[in-house]
Amino acid sequence: MAGAVGGGTGPGGAAVRAEGLALPVASVVPALLDALADRGCAVLAAPPGTGKTTLVPLLLAGAQGRPGGRVLVAEPRRMAARAAARRMAWLLGGQVGGTVGFTVRGERRVSAATAVEVVTTGVLLQRLQRDPELAGVGTVVLDECHERHLDADTAMAFLLDVRATLRPELRLVAASATTDTAAWAALLDAPVVEAAGVLHPVAVRWAPPPRQVRPPHGMRVDPALLDHVAAVVRTALADGGGDVLCFLPGVGEIARVAGMLTGLGVDVLQLHGRAPAAVQDAALAPGQRRRVLLATSVAESSLTVPGVRAVVDSGLAREPRMDHARGLGALTTVRVSRAAAEQRAGRAGREAPGTVYRCWTQGEHDRLPRQPAPEIALADLTGFALQAACWGEPETTGLALLDPPPQGALAAARTTLRTLGAVDAAGRATPRGHRLGRLGLHPRLARALLDAAPALGAARAAEVTALLSEEVPGSYGTDLTGAWHTARRTSDAYTSRWRAESRRLESALRTASPEHTPADGPAGPSAERRPGQPPLSDDAAAGLVVALAFPERVARRRGEGGYLMVSGTGAEVAGGLGEAEWVAVAVADRGVGRAAARVRLAAVVDEETAREAAAWALERYEEVRWAQGDVVARRVERLGAVELAAAPLRSPDPAAVLAALLDGLAAEGTGLLRWSREADELRQRMAFVHRVLGPPWPDVAEEALLARAGEWLGSELARARRRADLARIDAGAALPRLLPWATGDAARFAALAPERIEVPSGSRIRVDYGGEQPVLAVKLQELFGLADTPRVAGVPVLVHLLSPAGRPAAVTADLASFWREGYRAVRAELRGRYPRHPWPEDPSTAAPTRRTNARRG
Secondary structure, X not given: OHHHOHHHXXXXXXXXXXXXXXXXXXXXXXXXXXXXXHXXXXXEEOOOOOOOXXXXXXXXXXXXXXXXXXXXEEEOOHHHHHHHHHHHHHHOXXXXXXXXXXXXXXXXXXXXXXXXXXXXXXXXXXXXXXXXXXXXXXXXXXXXXXXXXXHHHHHHHHXXXXXXXXXXXXXXXXXXXXXXXXXXXXXXXXXXXXOOOOOOOEEEEEOOOOOOOOOOEOOEOOHHHHHHXXXXXHHHHHHOOOEEEEEOOOHHHHHHHHHOOOOOOOEEEEEOOOOOHHHHHHHOOOOOOOEEEEEOHHHOOOOOOOOEEEEEXXXXXXXXXXXXXXXXXXXXXXXXXXXXXXXXXXXXXXXXXXXXXXXXXXXXXXXXXXXXXXXXXXXXXXXXXXXXXXXXXXXXXXXXXXXXXXXXXXXXXXXXXXXXXOEOOOOOEOHHHHHHHHOOOOHHHHHHHHHHHHHHOHHHHHHHHHHHOOOOOHHHOOEHHHHHHHHXXXXXXXXXXXXXXXXXXXXXXXXXXXXXXHHHOOOOOOOOOOOOOOOOOHHHHHHHHHXXXXXXXXXXXXXXXXXXXXXXXXXXXXXXXXXXXXXXXXXXXXXXXXXXXXXXXEEEOOXXXXXXXXXXXXXXXXXXXXXXXXXXXXXXXEEOOEEEEXXXXXXXXXXXXXXXXXXXXXXXXXHHOEOOHHHHXXXXXXXXXXXXXXXXXXXXXXXXXXXXXXXXXXXXXXXXXXXXXXXXXXXXXXXXXXXXXXXXXXXXXXXXXXXXXXXXXXXXXXXXXXXXXXXXXXXXXXXXXXXXXXXXXXXXXXXXXXXXXXOEEEEEOOHHHHHHHHHHHHHHHHOOOOOOXXXXXXXXXXXXXXXXXXXXX
């Protein structure tokens, strides 16, 4: 085996330790080299623990020799990059910074002798933007590509572009810890070289909580689940020997579970990306006594943790999510995929048979997604869009990506970049955009650093920006200024990283040429302070940086603890910040079902800073609209959704007033007009004719009247200015305008739907058109001699025959039939009660009358 690959030597002829050459991946390195020699690209599928991260780069470098250039290994996380470099240096019997080095954000340990350099994918992207040819690099290994991080996907797309246009001899290896490599093989047009794992059997124990727990929500995890996880860890310790590796979603959950595992006689280590380097080193080396390692997803595949015989899996992970409509991005807690669960379980079988304790049921497991969603489908794409624009592919269609970016998310990212002045109208990177890209930050934070530095000085601007570049510990509070002060006087793992990042940003700022030119785009409120002008306070400095980074999150107070952001999203601010008139929100999340976002980190700002930071959202306009039940006419100054000032408008545009009145009618209905009894009756008559005859007779239902309000209300509406004017418009006088006058049909309206009908007695009786059928209510004696039922528009009226007292005696739509069949019963019932009124035996020949019989003497 050793002889097959340069005698088992690494770069420069250095011998690789026997422990390395015994790793399973060594047997497939010849096939990998053949694939690279033939195609220039290859996909390496090798399970965790086989040596793909640490042995393969050494053997590649040894095989190609120094003239072939460095082997560049890209890892998704800083911890993995440092650990891989240390392990490779140990395999060669050397120190990091010699033959093997690494570069991560804020730390670089390489030398002229370095043949294998491990970098993070973020560093690789920065290097590609500065030097697309990757001078001095012969092979790039993109490790853990199965995790589908956005930086890794982007880096691979750029590397393939480099091979196609600049350096066809550059060799690429996509290394995956899973066998799901078909998509990568197709993308690279390369063969798959697969190494068999030596995983020992891992027994699966289903260990769901004894009672139901609430599902994760945002960053919140039910404490009952964490209690249960701690109990399962204790069970795993009691069940067997070896170390226990427990997967939890985040730092907060790790700290909580760690607090529940004291007094067990074991070392409890907290392993995550923000852990101190000493803790990371301790976790990745054999312990002196039994250990419990509480880890985030960083321990799934790219790090080897020795001594582990049991894995306890909470089944949760943190993934980025972006609410593009509100401009709120955050990590959220999700259930892991089945693939991730298998990766985690495999940690228990690296060195010997082991056990995985899954804190869920097998039924739940079968319903988990097969693979994790690629980050490009979920995350904020602003950084990706700037990378693509600086690369010369603003549309991204020319990039070889496994999954295309969602168009909505990409459009939102481009809008943000235009606001920052980073791209032009066509999406191409501006000189300012290239400077922002060189700072190695999210474009928003790069803009804040670049534009705040002239006002604050490079050091202070870098310190505040560094606070925003990594999650601030919850114990530091929600006030960014307070967190800044705490970081200055504290010495812990977080502040060590914060100080290092502050120094890096200050240095990067000086090399990024922060001077602006008018063509660069908006610089914001960052004009150089004039000589003698006092420095900004820490409150003002923190507020300025946040406002520049997140101008749409500048918010104004609107109630008790409530704020409204420029974006239109409500915000709830707790603590002393809630007393400020203006705040700039750095971190917020909005849970499902919540009307407002909850602010987790913010800084106080003044109105001037808010105006300047979000100048693109500043509007001054005249507003005429229907609001709170009347026409409102104002001159308004607004910052996005936040109203700054308003004054009454004395002479509003009549057309705008008319539009507002029409909106009012649409909102509240025609009840805003004056409706007399006559108007109501006219509307009923018109509705009857439309219902019976149809067009051209108009529809006067509410919806139809509102649709034609401008037509039938005419000049009266044109003269109106407010609600009270609408109330003076006589609807009855306006309605006839809807009748078909142009065709001449309107003249027949009175005949088709008469207001009154004359009956045989000579009385003119009003017709009620309010029901489905017109109703004529008349005393029975007034219809004597009338054989046929009266009709309107060809429809027989419904006759309500009234007693002499005006009470209903009978109802009929067929008078002839009533006289023949119904009259006798009515006569028998009523003539004794009303003897002074005529009740002839034959009403069809009797004389109609409105009077009673003459009194007998």
